[in-house]
Amino acid sequence: MLISIGLDYRTMTVAERERWVIADDRVPDLYREMRRAEIEEAVAVRTCNRTELYAWGTQEEPNPSALAALWAASIGLENAPEHRLVIRRETGAVRHLLRVCGGLESQVLGDIHILGQVRSAYREAIRFEAAGTHLRRLFDTAIRAGKRVRTETELMAGRSSVGSEAARYLIRRLPARTAVMVLGCGKVGSHAARTLAESGHHRVILVNRTDSRAEKLARECGIEWAPYADLNRLLGEVSGVIVATGAPTPILHPNHIPSGDRRQTPLVFVDVALPRNVAPGVGGIPGVVLRDLDDVHPEAGQVEAARQGAIPAAEIVIREELRGFQEWRSTIGASQALRPLRELVLDVTRREVGYTSREDEEVERVARRVAAKIMARPMIALRESGADQDEVTGLARTLERLFGSSLTTHTENGCRDSP
Numbered sequence: 001m002l003i004s005i006g007l008d009y010r011t012m013t014v015a016e017r018e019r020w021v022i023a024d025d026r027v028p029d030l031y032r033e034m035r036r037a038e039i040e041e042a043v044a045v046r047t048c049n050r051t052e053l054y055a056w057g058t059q060e061e062p063n064p065s066a067l068a069a070l071w072a073a074s075i076g077l078e079n080a081p082e083h084r085l086v087i088r089r090e091t092g093a094v095r096h097l098l099r100v101c102g103g104l105e106s107q108v109l110g111d112i113h114i115l116g117q118v119r120s121a122y123r124e125a126i127r128f129e130a131a132g133t134h135l136r137r138l139f140d141t142a143i144r145a146g147k148r149v150r151t152e153t154e155l156m157a158g159r160s161s162v163g164s165e166a167a168r169y170l171i172r173r174l175p176a177r178t179a180v181m182v183l184g185c186g187k188v189g190s191h192a193a194r195t196l197a198e199s200g201h202h203r204v205i206l207v208n209r210t211d212s213r214a215e216k217l218a219r220e221c222g223i224e225w226a227p228y229a230d231l232n233r234l235l236g237e238v239s240g241v242i243v244a245t246g247a248p249t250p251i252l253h254p255n256h257i258p259s260g261d262r263r264q265t266p267l268v269f270v271d272v273a274l275p276r277n278v279a280p281g282v283g284g285i286p287g288v289v290l291r292d293l294d295d296v297h298p299e300a301g302q303v304e305a306a307r308q309g310a311i312p313a314a315e316i317v318i319r320e321e322l323r324g325f326q327e328w329r330s331t332i333g334a335s336q337a338l339r340p341l342r343e344l345v346l347d348v349t350r351r352e353v354g355y356t357s358r359e360d361e362e363v364e365r366v367a368r369r370v371a372a373k374i375m376a377r378p379m380i381a382l383r384e385s386g387a388d389q390d391e392v393t394g395l396a397r398t399l400e401r402l403f404g405s406s407l408t409t410h411t412e413n414g415c416r417d418s419p
Contacts, residue, residue: 001061001393002134004093005068005085006045006052009107012084014293018275020051022075023248030074031130037070041132043125043139047117048162048188048274049107049293050100054093056134061089090393094138094325098318101146103155107293108165109307110155113187115146137328145321152317155310163191163244165296166270170240171199173268179203179238183231184245185213188272192242197221205238207231209245232256240268243277250279257285272296340399341378345371 007020022030022044034042034055041056053071055062064087072080088096096105101118103110122139125131131139150156166188170180182193185208196204204223208214211227218225226234235241236258245251257267268289271278276292283290349367 001058002054002056002090002093002138003062003064003067004052004054004088004096005064005071006050007085008050008052008105009293011086014274014276015280016081016084017049017051019077020071020075020080021248021275022046022051022071026074027124028128030070031125031128033070033074034130037066039067039070041135042130043122043135045097045100045118045121047100047114047121048111048272050105054097054135054138056132091322091326095318095322097138097142098145098321101142102149102314102318103146104149104311104314104318107296108160108162110157110310111161112150112156112159113161113163113191115143115150116187118146119143134332138325141321141325145317148317148321149314153310153313155307155314157307157310159191161188161191162272162293162296163188163242164195166242166244166272167192167195167199169270169291169296170242170268171196171201174202174239176201177203178240179205180240180242181205181207181234181238183207183241183243183277184273185210185217186244186246189242189244190217192244192272193217193223194221196242197223202240205234207234232258235267238267241270243269243271244273245277247273247277248275250275251277252282253279254281254285257282257288270296342371342375345374 007017009017012020027044030044031042039055039062040058043054045052045054053067055067064085065082068080068082068085072078072082097118099105101115103112103114106114118139122131122143125135174180180196180202182189182196182204185193185206189208193204193206196202204221206214206218206221206223206225207228207230208217208225209228211225214225214228235256243252252269266287266289269278269282269291271290271292274293278290278292280290282288346367349370350363353363353366
């Protein structure tokens with residue numbers, strides 16, 4: 001049974017979301033604790049604006065409260081608002097992940113970075129041996145859906161992302177030819193820098209903890225770069241800063257910000273990192289404007305309006321991939337759902353044949369042939385019924401109650417059906 005729990009920009013503010021972020025060094029501990037809690041399969045998805053856990057259990061649904069507790073414990077979060085997490089089950093969880101990879105659930109519709117972030121999370125789960133057969137199939141399907149949306153529709157045309165929207169935010173608000181800085185040269189920062197460079201409206205300076213990376217990207221974009229050691233000096237010279245580093249805590253504090261009398265225009269920070277890289281107190285300094293991911297979202301309105309026409313085509317891709325995954329699940333699910341009945345048939349046949357034969361191999365061969373013939377018709381009927389996973393799961397639970405361990409136990413005690 002599949003379940004997901006999580007949060008995104010729709011359900012929590014950036015201040016709340018950053019509390020739930022799972023840092024890279026905490027991921028191994030989380031997966032380790034999940035295994036100890038007998039959660040069979042799990043993947044922790046971390047993107048710009050969401051954190052979600054996907055879990056699979058063969059016999060029963062993983063407990064969402066237990067998942068939330070493991071998540072909170074792994075990041076040292078006390079008094080966690082578990083009730084604020086969104087819980088999705090079975091088909092709802094599958095559809096949601098496909099939509100995430102297809103860019104339909106992004107803060108910036110069609111965000112080009114989300115698919116890569118989900119892929120990285122999936123590979124991470126494989127590396128830590130957390131994703132098994134079911135979640136591997138699910139994430140392979142979701143990533144394929146995202147690739148199809150990107151190549152078969154116009155939803156991701158223009159290569160918009162949180163980084164590009166942060167850049168457009170500054171372009172619209174700062175006077176032309178003023179200097180702006182991009183702090184951080186990861187995927188989001190790089191996209192912001194390229195968008196600023198292509199606009200040609202501002203002098204763009206790249207800064208990164210690794211100077212060589214800033215120098216390389218600056219050369220590719222035809223813009224400037226500066227050593228990280230010059231950060232404080234540059235903050236007194238630029239009019240805008242896009243902050244997009246991978247730091248787990250704020251790296252810019254009020255004491256880093258020069259006094260306002262040294263600037264002709266307000267200093268605008270757009271912090272698109274999660275957790276945030278700029279301390280909230282910076283926004284209280286006179287002459288400073290601080291914006292974060294929640295403030296960038298309204299800027300995406302024009303992009304979303306331009307892409308509305310691509311949504312129906314993307315939805316078709318999602319439905320097709322969802323149907324394919326459900327067909328695969330129904331095949332697996334049919335076998336699992338009918339397992340209690342099959343085991344009972346095998347058990348009864350072994351005992352009945354055992355009365356007439358002392359050859360164990362012969363007993364087992366006959367029992368399996370009888371079970372296969374009895375189970376063939378219901379297996380085919382269930383596969384061809386078109387039942388979705390929720391229906392198959394319900395059937396499995398019913399068969400477990402009807403033909404599960406209790407009846408098998410009775411049979412072992414000598415209680416068998418009358419002829």
